[in-house]
Amino acid sequence: MSQIRRMNSAEPGFIAALDALLAFDNSTDVRVDAAVTEVLAAVRARGDAAVIEFTNRFDQLDVADMGALELPKAALQEALDSLTPEQRSALNIAAARVRTYHEKQLLESWSFTEHNGTRLGQKVTPLDRAGLYVPGGKASYPSSVLMNAIPAKVAGVAELIMVTPTPRGERNPLVLAAAAIAGVDRVFTIGGAQAVAALAYGTQTIPQVDKIVGPGNAYVAEAKRRVFGTVGIDMVAGPSEVLVISDGSGNPDWVAMDLFAQAEHDEVAQSILLCTSEAFIDAVAASVARLLPDMPRKEIIAASLDNRGALIKVASLNEACEIANRIAPEHLELAIEDAEPWVERIRHAGAIFVGHSSVESLGDYCAGPNHVLPTMRSARFSSPLGVYDFQKRTSIIHMSVAGAAELAPVAATLAYGEGLQAHAKSAEYRK
C-alpha cells in the first residue's frame, strides 16, 4: 500500500517543501570513484589486455582474447529472426517512426556572401565514430538502443560501436535485434568503466570514438564524466521523472497508471501530480490504492511513490505551469481537457505530452521523439538527445581582399587594446 504524500501549494513553506522533494544527491560514491580511476588508467595503459581482465572478473567470463568479445553481425540478425512476429513488427514500427521524426532534426550548412565578396557561414559535419553503451541485466532496454542509435545513423555517423555486457554469457535477444534494426556497425560484449575507457581511448582492437552515449550504472556514469573532453558524452542522467498537470478532467485511473509507469523504473524515480481539483486528487489516490496490488512491480512502485512522489493541489492551471517551469521536468503530461493553449506557458521541460491521449509510454517507445531527455532540472538548459548531438559545426570565414582590408583596422585597434601586437600586425598585413 502506497503512502504517497499530499501537498497544497497554498500551505506556508510549500516552495521549500517542493525543493526538498526535488532534491537528489547525484554525487559519486568514493569507492566508485576509486574503482573507476583504476579501470580507466589500466585500459589506457594496457588496452585489450586490461579490458579482457576486467571483463572476465566483473562479468564472470573466461575469454582469452578480444575476438571472443565481439559479436558478428550475423548474431544480431539471428537475434532479430528469433523474435515473435509481433515483437519484430513492434520494433520495426518504432524504429521507422523514430527515424522519420529525427530526420526533421538534421542541421544544414549555411553561408552568406557580403557586398564585397566575403563569405561567412557554418559547415555541418557528422561525427566520424560514436559509441553506444547499453546496460546488461535488469535495465537492458531495446527501446534505448533505438533511441540512441537511430539519431546517430540519421546524422551520418560512419561507424557506430555498441558495447553491452553479457554477465555469465547471458545475451538479451531484444537488445541485439534492436541493434540490427538500428544499423549498429559493431558490437562488443563488454561493459562497465572498462567499456567506456576502451571507447574513449581506443585499444588495439576497439577504435577510439568521438562521443559516447547511452545510460549506465554509477560506474559507467562516473567513467563517462571522467573521459569527457577526450570524447564527447551525452548527459549524465539522474532518476527519471514525470510531472502530470491535471484540470480534474479525464479518468483518474489513467493518471494513476501514468504515475506508476514512471515509478516502476526504480525506487528513486519521481512521479508528481499537480491538480486544480481536490476531488480529482482523491479519485487518483483511490485509483492508486485500487490498482497498485495488481502491478507486478508493486514494491518498486510503492517505494518510489512514497519516497519521491506527491499529489499536489494547486490554485490554478496558471500556477501549475509556473511550478512546472520551476521543476523543469523530464516528462510533462498536460492531462487537461483543452490542453493545447497551455503548451506555450511551459518554458522548461524535456518533453510535453499534450492532452489525455498523449501518454508518456507512447513517447518512451514509438511516438517518434527521443526518450533520452534532460533530468534533474537540466531541461532549463539542455535538450532531448537528437541528431544534432551527432553533428557539429565548423565556422567558415572566407574574406575577400577588399573585406580583409576594410576590417583590418578594426581588428588591429581591438588587438592593440588587448596588448596582442602580433594579432594586430597579422591583420594589418592584409590591409
Place this chain on the structure above:
Amino acid sequence: MSQIRRMNSAEPGFIAALDALLAFDNSTDVRVDAAVTEVLAAVRARGDAAVIEFTNRFDQLDVADMGALELPKAALQEALDSLTPEQRSALNIAAARVRTYHEKQLLESWSFTEHNGTRLGQKVTPLDRAGLYVPGGKASYPSSVLMNAIPAKVAGVAELIMVTPTPRGERNPLVLAAAAIAGVDRVFTIGGAQAVAALAYGTQTIPQVDKIVGPGNAYVAEAKRRVFGTVGIDMVAGPSEVLVISDGSGNPDWVAMDLFAQAEHDEVAQSILLCTSEAFIDAVAASVARLLPDMPRKEIIAASLDNRGALIKVASLNEACEIANRIAPEHLELAIEDAEPWVERIRHAGAIFVGHSSVESLGDYCAGPNHVLPTMRSARFSSPLGVYDFQKRTSIIHMSVAGAAELAPVAATLAYGEGLQAHAKSAEYRK
C-alpha cells in the same frame, strides 16, 4: 631566438611524434581541486557572506556587503564614454558584425501533423538566465565579452549576468564598455571559484543562472567542471591552437605573423604549419627569425613556438587535410592560392579561414563568427559557441485519439518485452 622544430611527414615515426606534440595534460592540480571544493561548499552554505570573504581575501579588497560588489549600469556607460572614438567605433563595428552573423544561427520550433491528427515537433526556448565569466588581469579581453554575450542576447536570454574580478579595485574600461555594447544586464565584480559558485547555486543577492560561459584560470575551469549538471557550462577550454596549411604560395611573413599571433597568447599555445614546399618552410623560418625580435611579446612567442610549435613538410595538400582531420584544430588557415576546393576535405576544425586574406585575427575580433572554439581535438565532436548554446529544445507529443489507439499495441508489446507492465497498461488504456 626561436628554435621551432622542423618535421617531415615522410619520416618514420611521424604520427607518433605528431601525437606527442599535440598531447597536453589538462588535468587539475590537487591543490586547485581542494581549494575549489572548499569555495563551492562555503558559497553554497553561506551565500553572500562567503562570496564577500573570498573576494576580500583573493582580490585584496575591503568591502562589507554585496552592494559594493555590483556595478551600476551607469558605470558601464561611463566606461564606454571614456574610450577613444576609434576604440568605441571598433567595438561597435565588431559587435554589429557578430550580431548579424549569429542571428543566422537562431533555431526555430517546428512540428508536423500526421494523417490521423497526431502532431509531433520540437519547441525551442531560450534560457531564462545566463552567467558570463570574464577574467581580470592579463587575460581580460573585451572581444571575449562580445563573443559570449551577443549570442546569449540574440537567443533571447532574459537576464545576462557578468562576473569579473577587480583585483585591488582595478577595472578594465574596455571590458565594461564591451558589456555596455553587448547588453549585459547586471555586473558583479567578483571572480574565481566563488563567482562560479554564486552563479551556479545563487546567493541572497546573486540569482541562480541556468548556464555559465566564458574563459577563466584553473580555479574557474575546475569550478565550472564541478557545477556542471546543476547548471550548463560551455567547454572547459585547453590552450589555443592554429594550424596553417600552405601550398607555398603567398607571403612567408604573413604565415610567420599568423603563427606568432597564436603563440603570443601564452607559453602553451600551439602554432603548426603544414606545407608542401621545403623552400617555403625555409622562408617562413627566416621570417620568424627576422620578425620575432621586434615583437613586444617575443619571450612568450619564442617559448610557445619552441615548446609546442612545428613547421612540417608534407607530401601533398591531400595529406595535409588528412593530418588536419587528425588534429581537429581550433583554428585552421588554408593559406592556399585556390583554397575554396579544399574546404570540403576538412571534416574536423573549429573554424576554417579560407585563403590568404582570411587571417585568424580578423575572426578573433570582427569577422562575425564566434572566437570561442573547441580546442584539444574536441572539434571532432563539438562546435563553436553559438546562439544554439543559449536555446534548448522540448519535444512536443500531441497524440490524437486515433493515433494513440493505433500505437498503443506497439508500445505495449515493447513494454511487456522490457518487463515494464505499468508502461504497457498506461498505453493500453488509450486503445
